[in-house]
Amino acid sequence: MAIVTNASYSGSKSTQTLSGNIELNEGTGELLIRNGAKILTRINSKGFTYYDTDGKARIRLGLDTNEGAVGFWISKEGYDVLEVLG
Numbered sequence: 001m002a003i004v005t006n007a008s009y010s011g012s013k014s015t016q017t018l019s020g021n022i023e024l025n026e027g028t029g030e031l032l033i034r035n036g037a038k039i040l041t042r043i044n045s046k047g048f049t050y051y052d053t054d055g056k057a058r059i060r061l062g063l064d065t066n067e068g069a070v071g072f073w074i075s076k077e078g079y080d081v082l083e084v085l086g
Helices: 081-085
Strands: 003-009 012-017 020-025 030-036 038-044 045-052 057-063 070-074
Touching: 057 081, 070 081
Parallel strands: none
Antiparallel strands: 003 012, 012 020, 020 030, 030 038, 038 045, 045 057, 057 070
């Protein structure tokens, strides 16, 4: 992975590479890995979420969005794991 540019702007720092970019949002405390406009991975205080190529959240490791229980969830293809959890 070759780093192409580093940029800082109001509350965020972004590192762009040849295959996407990594963004650290200091306001929300999130780390986002993107490929163009699509989010591939989101890491925040609630856990780790992996997004499929169609932009749907498929894997969740962390807090259940509804009950707050910690766990590991994988949704079926075409389903958003965050919507399934509620």
